[in-house]
Amino acid sequence: MKYLVECLPRIGCTSIAVHANERPVVASLHPSTLELKTVSGDVSVSIPLPHNVDIKCSYEFKACGDRDYVLRLRNRNEDVVGNRELNKSRNFLMSLPEGKWGKKDLLDLGQFKLTCLCCGSAIIDAENCFKLNEMPSEFWMELMDYWHCHKPDEPTGACETGRYSAKQNSLNPCTKELLVGGSFLLANAGTFTGRVICDGNLLRCSKCNVTLGEKTKEQLYKIYKYNMKLSSLNGEECSFFPPENDIVFTILNHVKGNSARHILLKCEDKKVHVWIFAIDISVTLSDGAIIRNCMKVLYQEDVKVEGNHNIDDATVNHIPMKCFLAALDGVNTLLPKNNAKMGPWNVSYIPMVIE
Ligand SMILES: [Zn+2]
Ligand SMILES: [Zn+2]
Known part of the structure; x- marks a missing residue:
């Protein structure tokens, strides 16, 4: 049944x-x-x-x-x-927990280290990180842009005023300052000296050469959480970051920022059209598992742009895309036949914060 x-x-x-x-x-x-x-x-x-x-x-x-x-x-x-x-209007979205490996999680560990998932060498630890700051969400950054456009510039040093430099209109962390985003960490190149090498726009582990992230247009190093392992200093506690979180954050940023409901996810070898059909609902699946605060996602790989849908484009990475689709497909197979499909769409549910 x-x-x-x-x-x-x-x-x-x-x-x-x-x-x-x-x-x-x-x-x-x-x-x-x-x-x-x-x-x-x-x-x-x-x-x-x-x-x-x-x-x-x-x-x-x-x-x-x-x-x-x-x-x-x-x-x-x-x-x-x-x-x-x-759930009054969109306030709910703005007050979502920051998610796994947020600033609070990291501080709670006391001293922590983030190591390369592939070879275990240290990428971030107490030696190259003395300050943590939350990354403003994409939506928040848009507001900041707006705010700065409507306010005369004050003469300030970038670091005293915090993570947002009005002068450059961009993020400007100090060396050894880490900005913690939903699914990535951001710091300047100097923070990663000897640990990460830059190969074109790709960032690689200096020991095993595996890809860890990419350089942003502001020349900052953006390292994806799913390419690392987090552990406490004594190694007693350790955790991994589900790569599909990266896609969920991407989707939520589009929903928050543009009220988008249709998003075309693109990675190098795949395009998937997702339709965020409902947000913040709860379900029980055939295996008895309850998923709270999830999104109802309709998805299809056969992309059909149907007339007047407004579709946001989002370029995503291959590994998160693969894991995201596997998570959607896994839930989809648990649904009764009638609920698993809606016209050409596959139906699935995914938590808005994956632990
Ligand atoms: Zn490595
Ligand atoms: Zn791919």
Whole structure:
């Protein structure tokens, strides 16, 4: 029995779609759990619900196609109100947690080191990093541009005023200062002396030559988190950065900055058209896993520009693209047949912050 629970907090509704040989019936309903069995009683399944539901409403599955059934439940009232306030307009997007390996995560480790995923040599540690700053998001940088255009310049030294230099209208970190972005770290070339070599616009590990990142047009070194391993100084704690996070950040920046819903992701060998169909919803998948605060993503590799869609272009790297598509495909296979496709589109769900 494949199922999908989709909780739409703003509508205050939880829908349960089931693909089964027989009509499912509700064996029991608790605010956070739904137990189903089939009419013959052969199959039973306990489904954790992403949000508490109102157990007083009537519950009967309606048939909607060949062996597809759907049940709609109301979310519990207090939760609906709470979510509406939480999600007022786009404030929710602006207040998303900074994500994995953010400034806070790094500071919490005390002394930390970031090493080349391939050979383990140190890329960033206490020797070449004495200061961490959060990277303004792309959207934030646009606001800064705007702000600086409407305010007379003040004579200031770049570093005293922080990470944003009004004079150059660009980021200007000091040597050994690290700017922490969503999926990358940014610093000037001097910070990486002896550790990273520059090969055209590509940045490589000086020991094993693997690609770690690229040089920005401001000549800063941009190192992708997914090419490194993070560990505490004693090596007790260590973690990896899921490369698909890089694409999620790219998408969220387009959604935040341009309110884009259609984005064409391009890497060197692939184009994928993604349609961000819903944001900040929660689902339960057929394996019982709940994904909270996820995006509903429609995607297809066969790019068709359909008339008046506004499509944002985004150039992305090969590894994150591969991992992003694998994550989408993995969830897609767990969906009931009816929910896995929408016309030519594949349907999937991905968390907005991947830990
Ligand atoms: Zn290396
Ligand atoms: Zn590729």
